[in-house]
Each structure stands twice: as C-alpha cells, then as structure tokens.
Amino acid sequence: MSKIIGIDLGTTNCCAAIVEGSAVKLIPYKGGEFIIPSIFAIDDKGNELIGHEAKRQWQLNPRNTVYAAKRLVGRSFSSDVVELMKKTVAYELKPGERNDVVLDVGHKNFRLAEISAKILNKIRVVAQDYLGEKVTRAVVTVPAYFTDRQRQAVKDAGKMIQLEVVRIINEPTAAALAYGIGKNLHETVVIYDLGGGTFDVSIIEIRDRVFEVKATGGDIFLGGLDFDQAMIEYVLRDFAENHGIDLSSDPVAMQRIKDLAERVKIDLSSREQAPFSVPFVTMTPQGQPLNIEFTFTRAMLEEITGDLIDRTVDILMRVMNDASLDPKRVDELLLVGGQTRMPAVQKRLTEIFGKTPSKGVHPDEAVAIGAALYANSLEDNSNLRLQLLDVIPMAIGLEKAGGAFHTVFPRNAPIPNARAVEATTSYDGQTEVAMRIFQGDNPHVLHNELLGDFLFSGLKPGPAGKARLEITFNVNIEGILTMSARDPDTGKQMKTTVRVTQH
Ligand SMILES: Nc1ncnc2c1ncn2[C@@H]1O[C@H](COP(=O)(O)OP(=O)(O)OP(=O)(O)O)[C@@H](O)[C@H]1O
Ligand SMILES: [Mg+2]
Structure with a gap:
C-alpha cells in the first residue's frame, strides 16, 4: 500500500508533505516551489490548466480562470456569500440542480467538488512524480470553521479521482501538530490562521502527544483576498474621481489591478511605501491612453483594512472567552497563513497577548507538515501515537x-x-x-x-x-x-x- 500524504488544500495556495524515514518533507513542484496555486482554468483551445499554468494566464483569461473556489464549497446558491462572490470574481456562477453552485468555465459546467477534485489531482500527480510511486491516500485539511456539508464536499472530491481522503483534520490543529510533535510540550497555544480566504482561531492544549482543542472559531469569508479587495476598491474610487471612468466593468483591467493589489500588499509588509502603477489601463473616449499611477503607503493599507483585523480580533476574543482563557495565560501564539505576515496583524496580537508570536511554525508550510505527520501516525507500521481531541x-x-x-x-x-x-x-x-x-x-x-x-x-x-x-x-x-x-x-x-x- 502506498504512503498517505498530507495536503493543505488552501483557498489561494496548496501545499503537500510526506514523512520519509524520520523526516517530514514538503513535496516540491518540478524541483522548485513548494506551493501550487489553487487555480483552475480552461484556455481558448479548450485545454484545462491547473496551478502555476493557470495562474500564468489569468490576466488574459479572467472569464475562464477560477480562483478562491474554496469559498463556494458546500454553499447554497441563494446564500449571501455567493452574492458577494458574484460581485468580485470574473468567472460565472450559476445555480446547480440542488441549489448548489455550478461554475461555467470554457462553456462547460463544473460543480465545486469537481474543481476541488481537479486541484487535488494536480497535487497528487506532482507528488507521484516526486515520489516515483502511486499516491492513493491522503489526509486533507479544512478550515476549522467548515460545516459538515463542506467537509463532505472534500470527501466527495477525493472520491471523484479515486483519492481516498483517509482523514479530514482542521487546519489550525494541523499547524499545532507541526509545532508540537516530538517536543514533549505541556502548554496552551493559540493558533491564529489568517490565510487567503479564511480565518480560523483555535485554542489547543498540548500534553506531549495529546492535542486537545479547547475552543475554535472563525470566518470562512475573511482572508487575504479581502485585504486585496479593500485595495482594489480604493484604487477604483481614486481612478473614478480623477478620470470619471469606472473600471469595474472591464475584466482585463480588473485582473491587472487585482494582481498588482496583492503584490503591492505583500511589498508593504516589508516596506513603508510602494508604487501602484498600471500603464495603459484604459482609454479616454477620445482615445487617449490612461494609466494608474500613485504611491500606496503602509499607513494607507492599514487604514483601509483596519476593520478586517478588528473582525479577526473579535472572533479571537470570543474563542478565548469560550475557553475561559485569559490572554496572559497563553504559553505560545502561533501565526499561520500568509496574511499574518502583515506587520499590523503581528503588532495587534503582540499587544493583546503581551508577547511576540512564536517563531516555531512556518506560516505557509505548517498546515501541510502537520497533515503529513498525522498521516504518518495513521500508517499501520507507525510508532507515532497521537491523540487528537477536536471540537x-x-x-x-x-x-x-x-x-x-x-x-x-x-x-x-x-x-x-x-x-x-x-x-x-x-x-x-x-x-x-x-x-x-x-x-x-x-x-x-x-x-x-x-x-x-x-x-x-x-x-x-x-x-x-x-x-x-x-x-x-x-x-x-x-x-x-x-x-x-x-x-x-x-x-x-x-x-x-x-x-x-x-x-
Ligand atoms: N508578506 C505578506 N504580507 C501580507 N500578505 C501576504 C504576504 N505573503 C502572502 N500574503 C497573503 O497571504 C494569503 C495566502 O495565504 P495562504 O497561502 O496561507 O492562504 P491559503 O492557505 O491558500 O488560504 P486558506 O488557508 O484561507 O484557505 C494571500 O492573500 C497573500 O496575498
Ligand atoms: Mg491555509
């Protein structure tokens, strides 16, 4: 029987890992990066593209490029979330037969579980190339805040491609495993996971090999994408004020702005200011080319995204309250998810907890590593005995x-x-x-x-x-x-x- 791999099926990025011998390793894509973008596209020749290939062409083909589909998994077409998504994505959302959501990509209909299945399959193929053997089983992580129905959808996605999802575990729990296994710890940790699409917080008591979740909470519509969206709206407003042109109905311009918004946002985590420049974004009615050209500062970004950070703090406080835990009694604060690199997030949490976040976890890799360690503990011949008590x-x-x-x-x-x-x-x-x-x-x-x-x-x-x-x-x-x-x-x-x- 082949080994079980661990998969972090993220809203924006996926990552996979496996235990080989006594070491846990991330699975590289073509010898290089450890991350595969969670993007599925169909090009104008009808070819299906997944991951990096899909990301490379998304500026030119926004209509048939699906990203952030995880936000739609297990959702009713009539839900508020779907309304919100319709406003921000360039691909088309349609009602499915069971009032679920169906995506129209390249004139074909895809159910959400099918999109997840395509992405899971890509990860499986990459893993097979690396390992030189078939991969048929995986532990897959989901946001702690996923409902039963959303968890079922991930299982279904696996079935569609004959990938047995041996176990689903929660992303923050997986991160805690990556942090705590093999260290003989006895401590209470808070995992604050702000990724591309979702926010999760879990409070976990670690007693050597026992990982007991005390309380969890989250919002599956709160993540880096919303920080990007705040920037996009700012840029559109500024452009409309200066030129009287609304760019929101131009999918190619929107895609260029979206792309740049994320890059500038990331830059602003390490710099105080960065240029926001999109040349020839559109033309005046007289045929004059127009550019977007200004400087975005870290202070501006913090101002327009302050309410998003506030929302994470409100949820964090509720979870702390559910666990009857005082912030000062937390032993370690683990930051997971790319968006936690934003200095304003770290500053806010440092104030709340009165200590700096742990350096013991990698924000992009911890979830996949934890999934792989857990996968390893499920193998018949494993001598790693873990006890996971979740909620x-x-x-x-x-x-x-x-x-x-x-x-x-x-x-x-x-x-x-x-x-x-x-x-x-x-x-x-x-x-x-x-x-x-x-x-x-x-x-x-x-x-x-x-x-x-x-x-x-x-x-x-x-x-x-x-x-x-x-x-x-x-x-x-x-x-x-x-x-x-x-x-x-x-x-x-x-x-x-x-x-x-x-x-
Ligand atoms: N240096 C940085 N500063 C700010 N944000 C960053 C930085 N690096 C990455 N990000 C943001 O982190 C997000 C991606 O994080 P991550 O890969 O953890 O998410 P994910 O696992 O795909 O999503 P989720 O866990 O929500 O399903 C993106 O929105 C990205 O823009
Ligand atoms: Mg994640």
Whole structure:
C-alpha cells in the first residue's frame, strides 16, 4: 500500500508533505516551489490548466480562470456569500440542480467538488512524480470553521479521482501538530490562521502527544483576498474621481489591478511605501491612453483594512472567552497563513497577548507538515501515537415547530461524539418521521446551514404520540455527521433516508 500524504488544500495556495524515514518533507513542484496555486482554468483551445499554468494566464483569461473556489464549497446558491462572490470574481456562477453552485468555465459546467477534485489531482500527480510511486491516500485539511456539508464536499472530491481522503483534520490543529510533535510540550497555544480566504482561531492544549482543542472559531469569508479587495476598491474610487471612468466593468483591467493589489500588499509588509502603477489601463473616449499611477503607503493599507483585523480580533476574543482563557495565560501564539505576515496583524496580537508570536511554525508550510505527520501516525507500521481531541465549530441541531433551532451538540462540543434524541408521532397511523438538521449558532434555523432532511421509516402504526423512536446523532472525528434511528422497545434499526442536502 502506498504512503498517505498530507495536503493543505488552501483557498489561494496548496501545499503537500510526506514523512520519509524520520523526516517530514514538503513535496516540491518540478524541483522548485513548494506551493501550487489553487487555480483552475480552461484556455481558448479548450485545454484545462491547473496551478502555476493557470495562474500564468489569468490576466488574459479572467472569464475562464477560477480562483478562491474554496469559498463556494458546500454553499447554497441563494446564500449571501455567493452574492458577494458574484460581485468580485470574473468567472460565472450559476445555480446547480440542488441549489448548489455550478461554475461555467470554457462553456462547460463544473460543480465545486469537481474543481476541488481537479486541484487535488494536480497535487497528487506532482507528488507521484516526486515520489516515483502511486499516491492513493491522503489526509486533507479544512478550515476549522467548515460545516459538515463542506467537509463532505472534500470527501466527495477525493472520491471523484479515486483519492481516498483517509482523514479530514482542521487546519489550525494541523499547524499545532507541526509545532508540537516530538517536543514533549505541556502548554496552551493559540493558533491564529489568517490565510487567503479564511480565518480560523483555535485554542489547543498540548500534553506531549495529546492535542486537545479547547475552543475554535472563525470566518470562512475573511482572508487575504479581502485585504486585496479593500485595495482594489480604493484604487477604483481614486481612478473614478480623477478620470470619471469606472473600471469595474472591464475584466482585463480588473485582473491587472487585482494582481498588482496583492503584490503591492505583500511589498508593504516589508516596506513603508510602494508604487501602484498600471500603464495603459484604459482609454479616454477620445482615445487617449490612461494609466494608474500613485504611491500606496503602509499607513494607507492599514487604514483601509483596519476593520478586517478588528473582525479577526473579535472572533479571537470570543474563542478565548469560550475557553475561559485569559490572554496572559497563553504559553505560545502561533501565526499561520500568509496574511499574518502583515506587520499590523503581528503588532495587534503582540499587544493583546503581551508577547511576540512564536517563531516555531512556518506560516505557509505548517498546515501541510502537520497533515503529513498525522498521516504518518495513521500508517499501520507507525510508532507515532497521537491523540487528537477536536471540537465542532458551530452547534448541530434540529428544526422544531415554527423554525426554532434545537441544539443537539453545542459549539465546541468534543468529537467524536454521539447523542440520542427521542421523538414520537404526531398523527394516528404515522409510520415515518421527517427531521431537518442544521448547523449554526443562530436560534432560528433559517439563519443556519441545512445539513440534511432525514426521513426515518418503519414505525409501527399506532395512535399519535404512542410510537417512539430514538434518533442518534453521530459526529465522527472529522466533524462529519451521520444519523440513525431505532425503535427503543425492540432495538430494531429503522431505515434512514436523506432526502435533500441543500436548501
Ligand atoms: N508578506 C505578506 N504580507 C501580507 N500578505 C501576504 C504576504 N505573503 C502572502 N500574503 C497573503 O497571504 C494569503 C495566502 O495565504 P495562504 O497561502 O496561507 O492562504 P491559503 O492557505 O491558500 O488560504 P486558506 O488557508 O484561507 O484557505 C494571500 O492573500 C497573500 O496575498
Ligand atoms: Mg491555509
């Protein structure tokens, strides 16, 4: 059997690693970089491009270049997130058959899981080239704040390409593994992971080989892309004020601005100012070429993105509160994700915790390394015994009359976990009971994510309120829910059907 690799399937970048002998190694792409851009494109000849090849052509082909698709995984077409994405991306989003999202790329429709599958496959091929053997199994990381449905989508993506996703683990948890394995630590760490698309924070107690998550939280729509977007909007406003031209409807100009915004943002992490210049971005009605030309300063960037950092701090504080932990009692602060290189982020966190962040983790690589170490511990012949105790990021529960949300597992409930709920019939002769299951922290189901509509059948017909059934909610170690029901009198299992999985 081939070895299990670890994959960090990021919003903007992917990274893979493997344990060879006693060392963990990042898997290089063509001998060089360790990172593969999470970009999928179809060029005008109909060729599919993934990773670096896709990134190289995206300025010229924005319409058929898909990036940040992770933000759409497991989303309903009618959700606010999808509305927001429609405004910022140049590729086309369409409603799918199950009110999911479908992307139109090169005149073909792709489901989100298919896009993830293409990217996973690229990583697999790169790994195979490097290792010289087939890769069929992987541990894949997801944001801690992913719902059951988003986790399922990653499993499905693996199935599409015959890559067995042996285990899904949370990105911050993986980073903590990379930091803590083999050091015989006894400490409480905070992982602040601000990547390209998502923000996660987890508080983890490390007791040598036991990694116990105390609380987690996040926002899967808060990351480096939003910092870029703030810059883009600033540049568009400035250009409109100076020239009276709105560039937002010009996809090629937008792509050039977007590209440069990210590069200037990165520059401003190591410099106080940087030029923002896009020559010949458009023309006046008289045919005169126009340029974008000004200097962006670090102070300007900090001013327009201050609210984004505030949002991460609010979430951080809530999680600290959930764990009843005082910032001064945190032993180490681990920064993960490229956007944590921004000096303003580091400064803010240093103030809160009264200490500088740990140098013990690499912000781009820790997640893949942790996934590989965990993968290694799952191998039959492994002598590394790890115990991961994770939690669910949002409550899971069922819909009560009038749309009220009845919590079965509260947020931060440890996993794996199982709970039984008793139900009965509401009319005479009823043989089936339907139940809608949601995930979220709102008291009304409408504002939470529908995980599934379950039907339990095979009840003995009788008067209303007489028949009983015991429904078991089972959340596995990956944060994935399964449901089952039985007759508590006879112990007989009932048939369970999932009717719809999407709003
Ligand atoms: N020096 C830097 N200063 C500021 N931002 C940076 C720097 N280097 C990278 N970034 C930003 O970090 C983000 C990418 O981070 P990372 O690769 O950790 O994300 P990801 O793993 O793809 O996404 P996610 O974890 O959210 O799914 C990008 O938005 C990038 O612009
Ligand atoms: Mg990441």
